[in-house]
Amino acid sequence: MNDDEPPDSRTNSLERKLTTIIVQKNTEPLLSPKMLKGKYSSIRNPGAFTYKDKIGLLCTVRYSSDNKCRLHLAWSENGKDFSLEENPFIDLDPDAQEGVEDSRVSKIGKEYFITFTAYKGYENKANTTRVGLIKTKNFKSFFERKIILDEHRNNKNSLIFEHEGTPWIIDRKFRGDGNDEFSPGARIARIKNLEKTEIEEFKPFLMPRKEKWDNARTGVNTPPIKMKHKIYGDILFMLYHGASKQGNRYQMGYVILDGKNPNKILERSIEPLLSTELDWEIGRGKYPAEVGNVVFGCGAIPIGKNKIRAYYSGGDRYPGFADLTIKNTKIKEQ
DSSP states (O other): OOTTSOTHHHHSOOOOOOOOEEEEEOSSOSOOGGGGTTSEEEEEEEEEEEETTEEEEEEEEEETTTSOEEEEEEEESSSSSOEEOSSOSBOOBTTBSSEEEEEEEEEETTEEEEEEEEEEEEETTEEEEEEEEEEESSSSOOEEEEEEOGGGOSEEEEEEEEETTEEEEEEEESSOOSOSTTTTSEEEEEEEETTTTEEOOOEEEEOOOTTSTTSSEEEEOSOOEEEEETTTEEEEEEEEEEEOTTTTOEEEEEEEEESSOTTOEEEEOSSOSBOSOSHHHHTOTTOOOSSSSBEEEEEEEEOSSSEEEEEEEETTTEEEEEEEEETTEEEOOO
């Protein structure tokens, strides 16, 4: 096996746990559709980023009027109290007539690259699901909105990031026949031309594992955070989601990548890091869910020397956060 091949593309599992992570969840959601007088039926799956002195979330917001999702910005100075902008930052367009959702935000140079899922609607009796991309410098306007990876149709859960001068892209097939090497897990490729989003050949990256919590589907959630690990040295830390065949329960775990080669996995969650436990995650009591038993988020930001804040939603309806303290690590300058 060469250095470019991720270990679990062959073994489909990494039975290794050398990293201790302490999880402290915020017990209540940050935002609720009830706050907005019925205009929206759900607010979920926030992409997180820092801009100037504020923390921003780019949330998937479902409108009650037409049942379609747009992407709205929310801002906070302390990372806990957020104000949601009334107008969408990314609205519907001809390539996304049925909705936009699940944004990931990465800073490359002076620009923010935002990938999202674009639903065009039904073509040839199939729902056309593709990856959209915009760029922004100020979160007041954006430019170069386009569909990328169009030759790899019916894909989602995509993010772009740059490491040591090399841009990378990760995504997952939305539908697959279950017989190809990528279905239904995440795949990765180097980007040859960032401006044109020309990529090298995709390679398997993060596959489902039999008899585990992520045995149905897997996909990457958050752009990587650079850290120094006591055992591994330079690493990239990312969160990913896994769905189970039993009850279609969505949970989140972590993956640690080699700091010299993002295609090489060093450690992966044996058990989920974020599970559906609280009422607003399960969809119970005063928190009715859009889809029950789901935790899913698209962003995490550093908030201390070895602590990150993961923003996610529960029940596909309520955004919240959890603070993750990663022992024996130190976050590097991003």
